[in-house]
Amino acid sequence: MxxxxxxxxxxxxxxxxxxxxxxxxxxxxxxxxxxxxxxxxxxxxxxxxxxxxxxxxxTSGLVGDFTRSAEATQRIANSLDLRAQQDAAAASAAQTAKKAKAEAERKAEAEAKKKAEAEARAKAAAAERASRTAERTTLSASSSSDSGSGSGSSSGSSASTASKTTSGATGSAAAVLAFAQAQLGDAYIMGSTGPNAWDCSALVQAAYRQIGVDLPRVSQDQSTAGTQVSLSNLQPGDILYWGGAGSAYHTAIYAGGGEFIGAQNPSSGVVKKSLDWDPPSGAVRVL
Incomplete structure (x- = not known):
């Protein structure tokens, strides 16, 4: 075992x-x-x-893939942000263009309206000039008729017309007042010397030029261009002035019958008014 x-x-x-x-x-x-x-x-x-x-x-290859993916995502985000900025800029430009267009249309409409008003004023002025020309022609014909006829009725008619125009003025004074009367209704523009717009001293100077009298251009000098006369002893054709002699700021022509003709101001233009409407300071006599 x-x-x-x-x-x-x-x-x-x-x-x-x-x-x-x-x-x-x-x-x-x-x-x-x-x-x-x-x-x-x-x-x-x-x-x-x-x-x-x-x-x-x-490996580093995978890390590179991650990096490229992140960069691609960032590029997409940047692209979207750029697109948003471009859209905002386009919207702002469109709004600006719209406002500019509206402003241009408003200006064009205003210019068209202004042009239409200017044309209307020009037509009215042309009609007024035509009327004054016809009036001067009528007065001239009446004067000629009176000179060649001894008819009492003709003389009475002529005297009536002359009274309306010159309030009894004769000779050179009548010619001065006839010219001033023909400009009634013209515009008042400072510095204008006719033929359709005047300032006060330019109208006086032009009226006296019709009879060969060369007056100074400005009111101050016109107020001392002749012999000083009392306002209680005025004659048709006397030069009225407002302000002091030698320092006057306005002049006009005495038309007789207590009235004067002058280029008053932009709102009135050339008018015929009573001395009580705007009492003058003094007067000088050139004729």
């Missing part, structure tokens, strides 16, 4: 054990190890079998 035939075996059944270690590199070779181990039993158990599995490492 063997000496070991009845000796029970001390070998215990082998227990299986495994230990798995996972190793992988992340983002450029960073390694992590995950170990899974089973209990191996008592200290005198057989050695544990270890198995290592190699995992693929993320």
């Amino acid at each position: 063997s000496h070991t035939a009845h000796i029970p075996s001390h070998r215990k059944p082998r227990r299986s054990a495994s230990k798995v270690v996972l190793r992988s590199g992340v983002a450029g070779g960073v390694l992590s190890t995950i170990a899974v181990a089973g209990a191996a039993g008592p200290a005198n158990a057989e050695p544990v079998t270890t198995q290592t599995i190699e995992m693929p490492t993320l």
Whole structure:
């Protein structure tokens, strides 16, 4: 009999054990190890079998892909922002153009209205000039008729017409007043010297030029151009002035019958008015 035939075996059944270690590199070779181990039993158990599995490492190529993807996303965002800015700029330009168009249309309408008014005024002035020309022609014909006829009725008619125009003025004074009378209704414009617009001293100067008398251009000088006369001793054709002699600011022509003819102001134009309407300061006699 063997000496070991009845000796029970001390070998215990082998227990299986495994230990798995996972190793992988992340983002450029960073390694992590995950170990899974089973209990191996008592200290005198057989050695544990270890198995290592190699995992693929993320290379720089993948990092480059991530970078390119981020850059592409940023480019898209920049493109959208640029498009939004372009749309806003286009909307602002359209609004500005719309306002400019409206302003241009308003100005064109105002210019058209202004032109129409100017044409209307020109037509009215032309009609007024034609009327004055006809009146002067009629007066001239009446004067000629009176000179060649001894008829009492003709003389009476002529005297009536002359009275309306010159209030009894004769000779040179009548010619001065006839010219001034023909300008009634013309506009007053400072510095204008005719033929359809006047200032006060220009009208006086032009009226006296008809009889060959050359007066100074401005009111101050006209107020001392002749002999000073009293306002109670006026004769048709006398020059009236407002202000002091030598410092007058306005002149007109005495028409007789307590009236004067003058280019008064922009709102009145050339008018025939009573001395009471605007009493003068003094007068000078040139004729």
